[in-house]
Amino acid sequence: MLACSSFVLPSITVVTWNVGTAMPPNDVTSLLHLNTGETNDVDMIAIGLQEVNSKINKRLKDALFTDQWSELFMDVLSPFHFILVSTVRMQGVILLVFAKYYHLPFLQDIQTDCTRTGLGGYWGNKGGVSVRLSIFGHMVCFLNCHLPAHLEKAEQRKEDFATILHMQQFEGPVANGILDHDLVFWFGDLNFRIESLDICFVKYAIDSNVLSQLWEKDQLNIAKSTWPVLRGFQEGPLNFPPTFKFDVGTNKYDSSAKKRKPAWTDRILWKIKPPSKGLGTGGHRPSQGVLSVSQLCYCSHMEYTVSDHKPVAAIFAVQFASKVDKPLVEIYVADEWSRPEQAVVRYKMAVGFHRSSWDWIGLYRVGFRHPKDYVSYVWARSDDGERCLEKQLCAQVMFSEEALPKGNGEYILGYYSNTSSSIAGVTEPFQVRGGQQLYRQLRQQLRRG
Numbered sequence: 001m002l003a004c005s006s007f008v009l010p011s012i013t014v015v016t017w018n019v020g021t022a023m024p025p026n027d028v029t030s031l032l033h034l035n036t037g038e039t040n041d042v043d044m045i046a047i048g049l050q051e052v053n054s055k056i057n058k059r060l061k062d063a064l065f066t067d068q069w070s071e072l073f074m075d076v077l078s079p080f081h082f083i084l085v086s087t088v089r090m091q092g093v094i095l096l097v098f099a100k101y102y103h104l105p106f107l108q109d110i111q112t113d114c115t116r117t118g119l120g121g122y123w124g125n126k127g128g129v130s131v132r133l134s135i136f137g138h139m140v141c142f143l144n145c146h147l148p149a150h151l152e153k154a155e156q157r158k159e160d161f162a163t164i165l166h167m168q169q170f171e172g173p174v175a176n177g178i179l180d181h182d183l184v185f186w187f188g189d190l191n192f193r194i195e196s197l198d199i200c201f202v203k204y205a206i207d208s209n210v211l212s213q214l215w216e217k218d219q220l221n222i223a224k225s226t227w228p229v230l231r232g233f234q235e236g237p238l239n240f241p242p243t244f245k246f247d248v249g250t251n252k253y254d255s256s257a258k259k260r261k262p263a264w265t266d267r268i269l270w271k272i273k274p275p276s277k278g279l280g281t282g283g284h285r286p287s288q289g290v291l292s293v294s295q296l297c298y299c300s301h302m303e304y305t306v307s308d309h310k311p312v313a314a315i316f317a318v319q320f321a322s323k324v325d326k327p328l329v330e331i332y333v334a335d336e337w338s339r340p341e342q343a344v345v346r347y348k349m350a351v352g353f354h355r356s357s358w359d360w361i362g363l364y365r366v367g368f369r370h371p372k373d374y375v376s377y378v379w380a381r382s383d384d385g386e387r388c389l390e391k392q393l394c395a396q397v398m399f400s401e402e403a404l405p406k407g408n409g410e411y412i413l414g415y416y417s418n419t420s421s422s423i424a425g426v427t428e429p430f431q432v433r434g435g436q437q438l439y440r441q442l443r444q445q446l447r448r449g
Contacts, residue, residue, distance in 0.1 A: 011042045011296060012318055014268050016144065017304075017311035018050040018189040020248070021092070024072040024306075031301050031311055032073075034080060042315065045082060045098045046131070047073055048144030050189040051307075054092040054125070070096060074369040084370040085422075088112035088129045093188075095129045095144040101368075101412065104423040105327035109134040113168040117148075117160040128164040128188070130178065136323035138182045138291070139175040143168075145188035151261075154219050157191060162229050179271070182291055183318065186233065187268040189309065192220035194242070199261045203253065206241050206262060214242075218264060235269045236298035236314065243300050243310040251302050268298065268314040290321035328353045329415040329425030331361070332394065338433040340401035346394045347380070347415060347425065357381055358418035361397060366410040366429050371422070376403035380415060406434045 015031060029035055032045065052069055066074075067089070073096055074084055082098040085107055089095075093114075099107055110133040118126035128145040145164060147157040165178050175181045194202055195217045205213045215221055215238060224230050242262035245254040254260045272291055297315040304311055332346040345361055359381075362374035378397050405411070411432050415425040 012316045013042050013045045013313060014142070014185050014187055014316070015045070015311060015313045016048045016187040016189070016266050016268060018146070018266060018307060018309035019069065020051050020307035020309060021053045022306040024069050025304060028072060028076055030303060031313060032076065033297070033313065033315065034076070043100050043103055045077065046142045046185060047096045048188050049094040050092060050146040052092045052094050067094070069094065073098070078367050078369045081367070083368065086110050086112060086131045086133070088114060088131060090114040090116065090127060090129050091125055093127065093129050093144060093146050095131055095142060097131045097142060101426060104414065105329070105425050106136045106324055107133050108328070108420055108422060109172060110420070110422050111170045113170065115164045115167045117163055126160065128168070130168055132170055132175065132181060136320060138320050139180070140183045141175070141178050141181040141185070143178060143184060143186045145186065145190060147189070147191045149191050151193040151195070154192065154223070158223065158227055158229060165229065180273070182273050183293065184271045185268070186271070189265050190220060190267045191265050192218065192223070192267070193263040193265070194218055194261060195222070199259060202262055211238060211241070220264070220267060232274070233269045233271045235267065236295040238264055239298070240300040243312060245308045246305070246310065248308055249305050251305065266309055266312045268312060270316065290319070292319045293317070326350065327425045328417070331413050331415055331425045331427045333413055333427050333430055336431040336433065337404070340404060343399035343404055344396060345378070345398065345413060346396050348392065348394045351392065353424070354419045355380070356418040360416050362414050362416055363399065363403070364412045364414055365405070366412060368412070371414065371416055375405050375411070378403065404434050405432055408433045
């Protein structure tokens with residue numbers, strides 16, 4: 001169902017950080033703008049990392065367990081009710097997309113892709129990874145890139161970016177290419193440098209806080225007005241110091257023998273798809289010029305010193321033309337489960353929903369980290385499932401007593417769609433009082449004894 005009035009998604013945070021193969025810091029709260037009041041209104045967070053340790057022994061560990069950076073971000077964000085929606089990794093390049101749990105049913109058609117551009121396309125130390133998804137019925141793509149280094153490689157950066165745009169293709173009737181999406185966020189270690197000016201003048205401009213004197217010599221600023229492939233991409237003002245290259249563990253620019261010139265290598269840009277008339281391919285409703293993006297914040301974080309790059313964050317307010325306001329699956333549950341017989345779940349599937357016999361309903365403790373982080377689950381295989389879908393009736397399943405948590409707590413139910421690999425419906429939090437039931441059972445046993 002589409003609402004007619006415009007809809008403002010309060011904000012989306014985007015973070016990029018070349019971590020230089022370092023171990024994660026103990027705290028990333030300030031980087032994610034948590035505990036500042038800003039994140040109370042943030043609905044989604046996209047985090048792009050580059051140069052995560054990708055040595056063979058480290059990759060073998062990460063193949064068995066989630067990498068330490070992803071674990072850190074999930075641990076930090078889950079208490080704020082952010083859930084990992086999707087992630088993709090290509091060697092040291094990682095992209096993580098989080099959203100508040102109650103938005104999960106409205107994030108659909110989730111797909112990922114990656115393009116290697118290192119060593120002529122055979123090595124993934126350079127390239128791009130993407131997560132695309134439908135957000136309240138609008139197609140959005142997050143693209144994290146690590147482009148070639150060095151001042152003289154600007155043309156190679158352009159070619160690699162064009163290759164990434166050309167190679168990445170998604171399935172479905174709409175938004176098959178990156179630039180077909182209603183909104184694209186492009187970020188990463190894009191490696192653009194400052195031309196012409198010598199290192200002494202660049203450092204003088206930084207120390208004197210006259211950064212605007214460097215903007216016109218920034219390669220990406222030049223490219224935005226001269227490269228057709230960058231037409232339509234927007235970026236906020238660079239009101240923060242260049243983010244590369246620092247002595248690790250300090251806020252001092254490179255003091256090694258190479259003395260690399262400071263540069264804004266780490267960037268966050270966005271592009272809105274130009275409006276079109278009528279319905280697009282596959283009946284997709286275009287933005288029709290109503291989609292708008294306002295950048296609320298664009299800053300670096302000097303407090304992080306584990307890498308020779310400083311992380312960069314941006315917060316955006318996004319206004320969509322309309323929104324899908326009804327989940328694919330509506331779940332009905334009692335306000336409290338204090339007895340096993342109360343663990344009944346009724347759910348109703350929307351017309352057109354593609355159910356599968358492998359769909360399931362998970363029981364999640366409030367603060368869960370990702371869709372597979374359930375306490376228990378039950379298969380959504382009610383005998384009359386197809387009839388309920390056809391007649392728009394409620395189907396029903398029940399959690400066994402053995403599947404219920406043993407202690408008290410606040411929980412959420414989520415319907416996981418195997419077809420879309422996403423959660424298609426969630427409940428509000430409710431109470432499960434397993435401990436009281438166990439106490440009653442124990443008391444009855446003692447009486448019998």
